[in-house]
Each structure stands twice: as structure tokens, then as C-alpha cells.
Amino acid sequence: MYYLDPYRLEFEARVVERIDVGAKPGVILKSTCFYPTSGGQPHDEGHLNGVPVVNVFEREDKAIVHVLAAELRDDTVHGAIDWERRFDHMQQHTGQHILSQAFLEILRAETVGFHLGQVACTIDVDKAPLAVSQLDRVEDLANEIVFADRPVKTHLVAEMELASLPLRKLPTAETPVRIVEVEGFDYSPCGGTHCRRTGEVGLVKITRVERRGQDTRVEFLCGDRALADYRGKNRTVNELANRFSVGAWELAEAVGRLAEEARSNKRELNAAKNRLLDYEAAELLAEAEQRGDVHVVRKAFTDREGEQVKRLALRLMESEGLVALLGLAGKKAQLFFACSADLPYDMNDFLKRACKVVGGGGGGRRRFAQGGGTDGSKVGEALEIAYERLLEVET
Numbered sequence: 001m002y003y004l005d006p007y008r009l010e011f012e013a014r015v016v017e018r019i020d021v022g023a024k025p026g027v028i029l030k031s032t033c034f035y036p037t038s039g040g041q042p043h044d045e046g047h048l049n050g051v052p053v054v055n056v057f058e059r060e061d062k063a064i065v066h067v068l069a070a071e072l073r074d075d076t077v078h079g080a081i082d083w084e085r086r087f088d089h090m091q092q093h094t095g096q097h098i099l100s101q102a103f104l105e106i107l108r109a110e111t112v113g114f115h116l117g118q119v120a121c122t123i124d125v126d127k128a129p130l131a132v133s134q135l136d137r138v139e140d141l142a143n144e145i146v147f148a149d150r151p152v153k154t155h156l157v158a159e160m161e162l163a164s165l166p167l168r169k170l171p172t173a174e175t176p177v178r179i180v181e182v183e184g185f186d187y188s189p190c191g192g193t194h195c196r197r198t199g200e201v202g203l204v205k206i207t208r209v210e211r212r213g214q215d216t217r218v219e220f221l222c223g224d225r226a227l228a229d230y231r232g233k234n235r236t237v238n239e240l241a242n243r244f245s246v247g248a249w250e251l252a253e254a255v256g257r258l259a260e261e262a263r264s265n266k267r268e269l270n271a272a273k274n275r276l277l278d279y280e281a282a283e284l285l286a287e288a289e290q291r292g293d294v295h296v297v298r299k300a301f302t303d304r305e306g307e308q309v310k311r312l313a314l315r316l317m318e319s320e321g322l323v324a325l326l327g328l329a330g331k332k333a334q335l336f337f338a339c340s341a342d343l344p345y346d347m348n349d350f351l352k353r354a355c356k357v358v359g360g361g362g363g364g365r366r367r368f369a370q371g372g373g374t375d376g377s378k379v380g381e382a383l384e385i386a387y388e389r390l391l392e393v394e395t
């Protein structure tokens with residue numbers, strides 16, 4: 001019945017067979033308005049005597065199976081189709097016919113695939129890459145056909161007559177073939193549900209394209225979906241434009257300026273941090289503990305970036321006669337040991353011993369080594385162990 005009248009939403013029918021589909025009950029009816037998943041279009045939903053129909057598919061013998069949410073014992077049923085879902089599919093599907101023909105007329109691009117998804121619809125066309133201006137022309141023609149509100153008709157055509165029609169694609173079904181005609185524009189064999197006039201399709205909008213080798217995947221939306229998409233995007237654009245205090249058309253420029261500002265701020269901040277480290281290093285040097293000719297800086301930090309502590313250690317090792325034993329205590333422990341060139345200590349050796357206390361490991365070279373562990377509370381103890389090692393080693 002969906003072939004004869006896609007606008008018919010209610011019907012009565014006799015149950016002719018009951019089957020199990022997985023764990024769910026299924027019924028086959030004498031006739032039905034429920035469209036089964038096929039030709040890229042998803043199935044209808046609705047109710048049979050109040051029981052939800054959760055899936056509809058065509059069995060190998062062409063029987064249409066209605067998969068139900070619960071058992072249905074009645075011999076005759078009253079069927080009701082969910083119109084919102086059906087009409088959405090009709091809009092997307094009819095829009096696809098129009099869009100495919102527009103691709104053919106404007107770019108000589110054939111449609112080689114179609115998918116009607118929950119959110120987006122796609123067609124694959126056999127041309128790539130496609131320029132924005134080309135896509136605009138295709139979109140313009142598709143919408144011109146919509147606004148002209150042309151009738152959409154279906155014909156059952158015998159094999160003999162098929163040759164005389166300007167078909168966009170060849171039929172795969174047996175004759176007589178069902179041909180869907182967008183009056184004077186597109187003829188294609190199709191078993192789906194379609195709007196009766198192109199005006200019902202509403203706006204046809206290409207939302208995204210993606211090159212796939214020699215083909216292009218074209219994402220598009222029609223009718224209510226296009227409106228919902230426009231509504232959401234408009235809201236986002238207005239929100240952003242308000243935040244930037246610019247008009248929507250100046251948004252890209254405003255975002256570009258913000259990104260450039262962020263980059264330059266980051267550069268300046270890094271430079272400032274580096275200058276601060278110089279001061280901090282000088283301060284630590286002034287407070288260093290002196291043991292003979294060796295100055296020792298021993299300090300555990302909290303609440304700062306490991307990278308900063310590391311840089312501090314690297315700065316300190318530029319001085320003469322200095323060993324820096326720096327730690328960072330937080331959730332985890334980090335250790336940075338550095339030694340100036342004129343001293344013979346092995347920081348790798350110090351670090352390996354210290355890391356055992358914080359439950360981790362690390363390594364490096366003789367003059368600089370870094371590591372850490374999982375126990376942030378033992379950083380002080382780890383530094384103590386390194387310090388004791390320093391006292392043990394003869395210079």
C-alpha cells in the first residue's frame with residue numbers, strides 16, 4: 001500500500017504468518033503501509049493494534065516482516081504509521097532524486113551511492129574534487145526545482161517502454177518497473193516513498209563534502225532537517241558574533257585575530273617566564289649551602305610546572321662549583337638533578353638512588369638527569385638521599 005499511497009497512515013489487515021525474529025515476535029500481513037528498509041531508505045515505525053513496530057524488513061520471498069516490541073495475538077490488526085518519521089524520509093528521499101539529477105545536469109556527475117541516515121543523508125557522486133562554486137550551482141538548480149513545486153509521479157513501466165525514458169540509472173528490479181518522475185526533470189527507477197510535489201521537499205542544502213578517491217561524498221539535508229540545521233547553526237553563529245561584538249560576516253576575521261593574539265601572548269608569556277627563571281636561579285644561588293668548594297642547591301617545589309623546574313636546574317648548572325637537587329611534589333614526584341661542568345659527580349647515579357624512594361625511575365647523563373615516581377609525599381626524602389650521596393662521594 002505504501003507504493004500506491006505514501007500518504008496513507010492507517011489501515012486494516014489480516015495476519016497471515018507469525019515468526020520469531022531473534023528474540024522478538026514478527027508478523028506478516030496480507031497487505032501493509034509499513035515501508036521495509038530498502039534502497040537506502042530506512043523502515044517505517046508505528047503500531048499494530050497499539051504494539052510498537054520496531055523494525056520492518058523484506059524477507060527473501062518478498063514478504064514484509066513487521067518486528068514487534070511485544071507479542072500480538074489478534075488475527076486482524078489496525079496499523080498506524082509514525083507520520084513524522086515517514087514524511088522526513090519522503091523529504092530526504094525525494095530531495096535526493098532532485099539533487100542527483102542536478103549533479104548530472106550541472107556537472108555530468110553520476111550518483112553511485114545513497115544513504116539516508118538518522119542525522120545526515122549522503123550521496124556519492126563520481127567526480128572529484130568539486131569546487132564550492134560547482135556545488136553552489138548544483139544546489140541552486142535543486143532548489144529551483146523545489147520552488148517550482150513540480151508534481152512527482154510514479155509509473156509502472158513495461159520493459160519495452162523503458163528504453164524511451166531518459167532514465168538517470170538502470171533498473172535492477174524485474175518488470176514492470178516502478179519509475180519515479182519529477183515532472184520533466186528526473187526519471188529514476190525507485191521503490192521508496194516520495195512527496196507528491198517537489199515543494200513539500202523544502203530546502204535542499206549541501207552541508208559537507210568529502211573526497212573519496214575518484215568520488216565525492218556529498219552530505220545534504222532536506223526540509224525539516226535543513227531547517228533544524230539552519231536553526232542550530234544560526235544560533236551558534238549569533239552567539240559567537242555577540243561574544244566577539246561583531247556581525248556574523250566578520251566572525252572568521254575576529255576568530256583569526258583572537259588566534260593571532262593568543263599566539264603572541266604565549267610568546268610574551270614564555271619570554272617573561274624565562275626572565276623570571278633567571279632571577280629565581282640567582283636567588284637560589286645566593287642561598288646555596290656551601291660545602292668546601294661545592295655549592296648545593298636543594299629544594300622541593302609544589303604547585304608549578306615540571307618544565308619550569310627543569311629549566312631552573314638547567315640554568316643553575318651553568319654556574320661553577322654547583323650541584324642542584326630539585327624536586328617537584330604533587331600527586332606524583334618529579335626530580336631534576338644538575339651539576340656544573342667543573343664537578344665530577346654523576347647525576348645519573350644520584351637520581352637512580354633517589355627515585356627508589358618515590359617509587360619510580362629515570363635517567364639522563366652525568367651532568368643532568370631527571371626522573372620521578374608515584375609517591376609525591378617522599379620528594380623531600382628523595383632529595384635527602386641524593387644529598388647524602390653527594391657527601392659520600394669524594395671530590
Ligand SMILES: [Zn+2]
Nearest residue numbers: 093180190192
Ligand atoms: Zn526514490
